[in-house]
Amino acid sequence: MRKQKQDILQGTLAMLVLKTLAVHDQMHGYAITAAIQRVSNELLRVEEGSLYPALHRMEQDGWVKAEWGLTEKNRQARFYRLTSAGRRQLAAEQAGWERLIQGVSLVLEQA
Amino acid sequence: MSWWRRGLNVFRQEGVSSDLDRELDFHIAERADELQASGMSEEEALREARRRLGNYTQQKERTWDVDVLGWLERLVADVRYALRTLRSNPGFATVAILSLALGIGANTAMFSLIDAVILKKLPVRDPDALVQILTTGGGDDFSNPLWEALHQHQTALAGVAAIGETRFNLSRGGEVRYAEGALVSGGFFDLLGVRAAAGRLIALSDDHRGCAAVAVLSNGMWQREYGGAQDALGRSISLNGRPYEIIGVAERSFFGVKVGRSVDVYIPICTEEAALRDPTLWFLNVIGRLKPDMAVAAANGHLQSIAQAVYAGALERADPNTPFFRPEPPDPAATISATPIARGLSPLRIDYSKALVVLMVLVAVVLLITCANVANLLLARSSARQREIAVRLSIGASRLRVIRQLMTESIVLALLSSIVSVLLALWGSRALVMLLSTSTSRVSLDLSIDARMLLFTLGAATIATLIFGAAPAWRAGFADPQKVLRSTGRGITGRSRLNPGKLLVIAQVGLSLPLIVAAGLLLGTLRKLTSDTGYTNAAVHFATLNLPGENERQRTVFDNVLERIRQTPGIDIASASQLMPLARQAWNGQFFVDGYQPPTSRDLLAFRNEVTDDYFATIGTRLLAGRDFDARDRPGTQLVAIVNTEFADHFYGTSAVVGRRFRVRSADGPEYEIIGVVQTARHRSLREKPERVVYTPWSQARNPAAAFTIAARGGTAPQFMNAMRTIARTVDPSMSLQFGSLNQQVAESTTRERILAFLSAAFGILALVLAVIGLYGIMAYNVARRRNEIGLRIALGSARARVVRLILGDAVWVLLPGLVLGLALIYTGIRFLESFLFGIAPTDPVTWTSSAAILLLVGLAAAGLPAWRASRVQPMAVLREE
Numbered sequence: 001m002r003k004q005k006q007d008i009l010q011g012t013l014a015m016l017v018l019k020t021l022a023v024h025d026q027m028h029g030y031a032i033t034a035a036i037q038r039v040s041n042e043l044l045r046v047e048e049g050s051l052y053p054a055l056h057r058m059e060q061d062g063w064v065k066a067e068w069g070l071t072e073k074n075r076q077a078r079f080y081r082l083t084s085a086g087r088r089q090l091a092a093e094q095a096g097w098e099r100l101i102q103g104v105s106l107v108l109e110q111a
Numbered sequence: 112m113s114w115w116r117r118g119l120n121v122f123r124q125e126g127v128s129s130d131l132d133r134e135l136d137f138h139i140a141e142r143a144d145e146l147q148a149s150g151m152s153e154e155e156a157l158r159e160a161r162r163r164l165g166n167y168t169q170q171k172e173r174t175w176d177v178d179v180l181g182w183l184e185r186l187v188a189d190v191r192y193a194l195r196t197l198r199s200n201p202g203f204a205t206v207a208i209l210s211l212a213l214g215i216g217a218n219t220a221m222f223s224l225i226d227a228v229i230l231k232k233l234p235v236r237d238p239d240a241l242v243q244i245l246t247t248g249g250g251d252d253f254s255n256p257l258w259e260a261l262h263q264h265q266t267a268l269a270g271v272a273a274i275g276e277t278r279f280n281l282s283r284g285g286e287v288r289y290a291e292g293a294l295v296s297g298g299f300f301d302l303l304g305v306r307a308a309a310g311r312l313i314a315l316s317d318d319h320r321g322c323a324a325v326a327v328l329s330n331g332m333w334q335r336e337y338g339g340a341q342d343a344l345g346r347s348i349s350l351n352g353r354p355y356e357i358i359g360v361a362e363r364s365f366f367g368v369k370v371g372r373s374v375d376v377y378i379p380i381c382t383e384e385a386a387l388r389d390p391t392l393w394f395l396n397v398i399g400r401l402k403p404d405m406a407v408a409a410a411n412g413h414l415q416s417i418a419q420a421v422y423a424g425a426l427e428r429a430d431p432n433t434p435f436f437r438p439e440p441p442d443p444a445a446t447i448s449a450t451p452i453a454r455g456l457s458p459l460r461i462d463y464s465k466a467l468v469v470l471m472v473l474v475a476v477v478l479l480i481t482c483a484n485v486a487n488l489l490l491a492r493s494s495a496r497q498r499e500i501a502v503r504l505s506i507g508a509s510r511l512r513v514i515r516q517l518m519t520e521s522i523v524l525a526l527l528s529s530i531v532s533v534l535l536a537l538w539g540s541r542a543l544v545m546l547l548s549t550s551t552s553r554v555s556l557d558l559s560i561d562a563r564m565l566l567f568t569l570g571a572a573t574i575a576t577l578i579f580g581a582a583p584a585w586r587a588g589f590a591d592p593q594k595v596l597r598s599t600g601r602g603i604t605g606r607s608r609l610n611p612g613k614l615l616v617i618a619q620v621g622l623s624l625p626l627i628v629a630a631g632l633l634l635g636t637l638r639k640l641t642s643d644t645g646y647t648n649a650a651v652h653f654a655t656l657n658l659p660g661e662n663e664r665q666r667t668v669f670d671n672v673l674e675r676i677r678q679t680p681g682i683d684i685a686s687a688s689q690l691m692p693l694a695r696q697a698w699n700g701q702f703f704v705d706g707y708q709p710p711t712s713r714d715l716l717a718f719r720n721e722v723t724d725d726y727f728a729t730i731g732t733r734l735l736a737g738r739d740f741d742a743r744d745r746p747g748t749q750l751v752a753i754v755n756t757e758f759a760d761h762f763y764g765t766s767a768v769v770g771r772r773f774r775v776r777s778a779d780g781p782e783y784e785i786i787g788v789v790q791t792a793r794h795r796s797l798r799e800k801p802e803r804v805v806y807t808p809w810s811q812a813r814n815p816a817a818a819f820t821i822a823a824r825g826g827t828a829p830q831f832m833n834a835m836r837t838i839a840r841t842v843d844p845s846m847s848l849q850f851g852s853l854n855q856q857v858a859e860s861t862t863r864e865r866i867l868a869f870l871s872a873a874f875g876i877l878a879l880v881l882a883v884i885g886l887y888g889i890m891a892y893n894v895a896r897r898r899n900e901i902g903l904r905i906a907l908g909s910a911r912a913r914v915v916r917l918i919l920g921d922a923v924w925v926l927l928p929g930l931v932l933g934l935a936l937i938y939t940g941i942r943f944l945e946s947f948l949f950g951i952a953p954t955d956p957v958t959w960t961s962s963a964a965i966l967l968l969v970g971l972a973a974a975g976l977p978a979w980r981a982s983r984v985q986p987m988a989v990l991r992e993e
Contacts, residue, residue: 029137029138030137030142031141048164049164049165049169049170049173052131052134052135052170052173053170053173053174053176053177056174056177056178057177060113060116060117060177062113073144077134077137078130078134078137
């Protein structure tokens with residue numbers, strides 16, 4: 001269970017979190033890691049140590065908003081949701097990522 | 112989250128911490144649930160969940176760094192720590208804060224005074240475009256005909272206006288009550304852009320021949336006399352016995368155009384009919400406003416081109432029958448010019464600007480001494496905290512952090528002192544202004560707290576902090592922690608001759624000496640000025656009488672009053688004169704003596720004063736030969752006079768002139784016989800060179816009496832004043848009275864010297880106290896450091912007296928270099944004081960040696976206590992401290 005999962009590159013964590021929130025409207029930190037792990041078919045695993053600093057940094061940058069709420073199990077959790085600035089940031093990062101992929105593929109495909 | 116929220120979070124750190132805990136705990140709980148679901152026990156699941164999150168503290172800290180503004184958090188922590196340290200060392204804190212507050216406050220007070228007198232611009236519209244119009248040779252006085260001619264002819268300036276200074280007596284009879292007044296032309300307020308706070312201001316329509324008697328009050332006057340009530344408008348105010356209708360009040364910030372003088376009442380020039388065509392009365396100042404984008408040079412060119420026309424125009428407007436006026440064609444070299452006046456007219460500035468600058472330098476020196484003191488205090492304290500700092504350095508604090516924290520302590524100290532200093536400055540500058548004011552010339556300056564003053568305070572505090580805080584912080588931060596932690600304070604410490612503490616005290620002593628010498632010289636000046644004035648030191652009361660109306664009655668009335676006051680019980684002696692001693696005005700005339708050929712026409716001049724019998728006895732001027740005036744001297748008998756020695760020596764070459772004669776006004780004028788000679792007393796002011804004065808008897812005077820001042824000795828001032836009031840009311844209720852005293856006259860004549868002497872003495876004492884504190888501190892610290900050595904010496908047989916000598920010797924090694932430094936400083940700087948001294952040389956040896964002696968003695972006394980304590984050290988107690 002350990003070797004196949006790769007720790008996500010630092011820069012892409014923000015993008016993945018933003019996308020997850022775009023799909024799911026609002027989530028707490030734990031659910032975000034679970035979602036990323038699940039949707040990527042266990043291929044990606046969030047390094048838990050970097051999650052919360054990253055979430056708080058995104059909050060500072062204005063890409064997400066946070067507020068306290070109750071889970072189904074009646075536990076207090078901090079729920080994050082996307083802001084419009086966050087949506088724009090997501091679009092920008094996605095575009096950048098696609099360009100990166102294209103470039104890398106071109107290089108790798110050369111004979 | 113933004114800068115703003117991150118900053119705010121610094122102040123809700125518990126909240127942020129608990130929020131983070133909750134968030135991370137939730138994450139762990141969810142993970143634990145998941146693991147439990149896959150088969151682990153509750154305990155194992157929790158442990159594994161924790162492990163997966165990583166180092167809890169580290170995660171929390173990493174998130175914390177995002178949530179909270181790091182540098183602000185550290186700053187707040189430093190400030191809190193600094194405040195705690197100050198609170199736990201109340202003695203040190205009080206001394207440091209108070210001495211800094213005194214130093215900074217004194218500087219701010221001087222600055223606000225200098226700002227108000229020299230630097231601030233007038234609170235009017237666009238002061239930079241204002242100019243003052245001057246006549247030939249830079250004279251700034253205009254007569255009304257000249258002003259009107261200028262007004263008519265000038266076209267280059269956007270506008271011109273005239274203002275004349277005067278005083279109004281608000282009382283009708285009885286004791287006078289003065290208000291500062293101004294005569295203004297119609298365009299005055301408009302030119303300056305002054306608005307009305309109530310009613311309307313004097314306008315061009317109010318300025319014509321035969322205008323109505325209207326008055327505009329200043330805001331201050333309106334509040335004081337009428338309580339700021341709207342119904343003051345339309346009321347009548349009595350100015351010098353004449354009624355004027357109040358038509359408006361000027362806005363609050365406007366005080367006139369003369370810095371240091373606040374005008375209370377403005378009236379139009381045209382109400383003074385007598386002055387309108389008088390070409391010999393020079394009572395107006397003229398100001399103008401440049402057109403936008405116009406340079407002063409251009410204005411000057413234009414004014415010069417119309418100068419001749421203006422002077423000719425003045426001639427046409429003048430009344431040819433004015434006494435003492437001889438119409439002459441204008442001087443072809445006469446000029447009219449303009450000079451910028453953004454900061455207002457100010458004789459105050461001219462009189463005092465140099466003195467203020469000297470005081471500013473003195474007070475800056477005081478600040479330096481204060482900083483040296485506080486630096487020494489901090490150094491002593493940082494030595495005491497060496498271990499604490501060493502421990503912090505050895506467990507990983509960066510040197511920069513330590514230095515920053517120590518600097519923060521200094522900054523907190525400086526800020527706390529600044530707050531206190533602002534209060535001190537406010538109080539101090541007001542006290543200074545009160546010193547400047549005398550009973551006849553009230554000085555009023557706008558000294559409220561404003562941005563400039565606060566900025567100056569902050570600037571001074573910053574500089575002070577850098578001076579006193581940097582060195583100790585640096586030194587502490589670069590201490591070697593190993594050496595400190597290992598040392599135990601035992602052993603014999605070397606006698607470091609030049610540690611920074613000693614250097615600071617040497618500097619303090621060096622800076623104090625010039626202050627003390629300056630104080631000594633200025634006090635000496637004051638003493639020289641007020642001694643040997645030619646008047647007695649006893650209390651002499653004065654009352655100046657003024658009777659409106661015809662002139663023949665005046666002499667009888669005044670004689671009546673004099674007679675009555677002489678009979679009043681409690682009054683030992685009374686007399687009267689036309690002029691008070693040290694009155695700033697004077698009358699002079701030309702005197703012709705047989706056998707004396709005057710080299711210039713000025714040599715014919717001498718001052719005159721009409722006095723009654725007993726005048727000289729009353730004011731204390733000694734009669735050296737001949738007799739005083741008495742009943743023999745009446746209208747119709749031989750005209751007599753008494754002269755002073757200066758007059759006698761000048762005209763006759765000897766003081767033995769009783770019986771000699773002279774003529775007045777011309778070589779064929781009335782002849783006077785000299786019946787007495789008096790010592791030369793100061794006539795107009797204390798600083799003047801001796802002047803020639805002729806005294807003629809009041810009883811023989813023929814011209815109308817201009818004024819009459821009663822001088823009396825005996826009883827207290829209130830007794831005299833009450834007696835005079837009663838007499839005046841009985842004899843003629845319309846008579847006005849103004850009281851004064853010889854002391855007041857002397858005081859007024861020496862205002863500037865008094866201020867300089869007082870302040871320099873205050874600064875000198877302050878410097879002395881600070882130097883003493885500094886010296887005591889350093890000596891006490893030395894003794895504490897060398898306790899072991901001293902204990903050893905005493906145990907080995909050294910006499911206690913020798914120990915005392917040892918310590919005192921140390922003190923001398925600090926005092927002597929300090930004195931040498933001080934002497935060097937004085938030598939270079941003393942020239943600047945030269946113009947303020949009188950009767951005492953800047954290198955006066957008595958002053959220098961006594962100042963040095965005072966400093967030495969006081970310094971040794973300060974070192975005496977630690978020295979005595981050192982001799983009391985119990986060797987066994989010290990050695991047992993191993």
